[in-house]
Amino acid sequence: MGFEEATPIQEETIPVVLQGQDLIGQAQTGTGKTAAFGIPLVEKVSGEKEQIQAVVLTPTRELAVQVAEELNKIGNVKRITALPIYGGQDITRQIRALKKHPQIIVATPGRFMDHMNRRTIRLQGVEMVVLDEADEMLNMGFVDDIKAILKEMPEERQTLLFSATMPRPIQEIARNFMKDPVTISIKAKELTVPNIVQHYMEVPEKQKFDVLCRLLDIHSPDLAIIFGRTKRRVDELSEALNKRGYGAEGIHGDLNQAKRDSVLRKFKEGTIEVLVATDVAARGLDISGVTHVYNFDIPQDSESYVHRIGRTGRAGKTGLAITLVTPREIDHLRYIEKTTNRKMERRPVPTLAEAIEGQQRLTVEKLMETVGSDGLTMYKSLAEQLLDDVDSVSLVAAALKMLTKEPDTTPVRLTEEAPLRVGKKKFTDQSRGRGPRPGAAKRGGGGGFARAGQGKGRPPVNPRGRRERDTSRDRAWGRDRD
C-alpha cells in the first residue's frame, strides 16, 4: 500500500491486538487508525473458515464503505474479504453478498440489526468486534443499538475501540462492553494535529455567506469541505454557492443513498471542488486533496470540531481550517479552544479587494501556465493582428478580465440560525437524532461529557429575540446521522 513505516498508533496497537487483548485506541485524526485495527484483524482471521470472524461498526454509511475498501486492500494478499453493509442499499443484494462468506463485515448499526433480526447474518463465528469512531458509537444516539448488537455476539470475543476523541464518561460506558481493556493513547498536547492551521473570524450571521465566498475566492482550494449546522442549512448553502458560480454540492442524511454516493464520488474526482456537509461527513472520511475546511457554523461541541477539521491535514499533509463565529458565539469558541487545548488564531474578515486579488492571482497563474504550454503557434498571427489595433497592456488586461471570476453579488436566501451558546441545556437523546425517548428531557446532562457552564443554561434566543422552545431547537439542530 506504499506505507514505509508504521504510524505511532499502529506501532503500539498492532502487537497488543495480535495478543488478543481488548483495547481502546486513541490517536489524532488522519494518523492511520484504520490500519491499526485493520492489519491485525486481517492477520487474525482465517481465509479457510466460511464464517464472519470480525465485525467493524461505523457511524455512517460512507465510512463503512471506506473502511471496507481499506480492509480489502490490506486483506488482498491473504484473500480476506470485507463486506460493507449499510442502510439505503438494496437488502437482497446484501443477503446475496453475505452468502459468499466474507470474513469481515463493516456495517452501520441500523442495517446490521436488520440483518440480525432477519437472521441473514450469522454471528457465532465472530471473534473480534471493532467500534470505529467509538465515542460517537457509544453516544446517546447509538448506544442502545450497540448494546443490542454486542448481546448477539459470542461472549468470547475481542473488542476494540478507536477514535480521535474519547471523553472520559464514554470510556466508562465502554468498560461495560470490554474485558480488562488496555488503553493506548498517543500522547499529544492538543487534540488536533499540529499540521492543521486553525483560524477563526468573527462575523455577524448576516455577513457569513459573503465572507465565505471571499474566502473561497482568496484560497481557491483544491478541495474544500464546508460544514453547516443543519440539513436545511446545507441545502441552502450549496444552492447559494452554485448561484454565485462555485461548484458545490451538499451531503446529509436526508438525501437518498444514490445521491450521497454520487456527490461523494464527484467530490473525490474533483468534478465539484466544494462539499457542503452536516456532521454526517465529519467523522473518519479520508479524502485526499482536501486542503481547506470551513466551519460556516461553529460546531456544537469540541469533538465535532476536532473531527470536522480533521478532514484536512491527514497523513502528515498540511491543511487550513477556518471557523466563522458570530459575536454571541465567542464564548462557545473559547470553550472549544479550552477543550482541544489549542488556540485558534483570530483573523480579520477578508475584504472585497483581497477577494478580487485572489481571483486575479489565479488568472495570472493560469495564463502563465498557458504561455509555457504548446499549441500557441496557431494563435500568434491573430495576436499580432490584434496588436496592430490595440496596445499590448489593454489587450492583456482585457484577457485577464475575461478569465477572472469577479466577485458575484447575486442575492441568495439563507435562513438564519440561532447562535450557539455556552451554558445552554445539555443535549438530550432527542437532540441526538433518534427521536424522543421516555425521560429524555429530564436526563439532561447524563451520559454526555462535562462542558463549561453546563446546567446554568437558558434556552437560546433566536435572532429576533424570541426564546425558542427546546424541542424545536433540538429537532432543528439534531445530529445528522445514519
Ligand SMILES: Nc1ncnc2c1ncn2[C@@H]1O[C@H](COP(=O)(O)OP(=O)(O)OP(=O)(O)O)[C@@H](O)[C@H]1O
Ligand atoms: N503507516 C502509514 N504510512 C503512511 N500513510 C498511512 C499509514 N497508515 C495509514 N496511512 C494513510 O493515512 C490516511 C489516514 O488514515 P486513517 O483514515 O486510518 O486515519 P484515522 O486515524 O482513522 O483518522 P480519523 O480519526 O479521521 O478517522 C489514509 O489515507 C491512510 O491510507
Ligand SMILES: [Mg+2]
Ligand atoms: Mg478513522
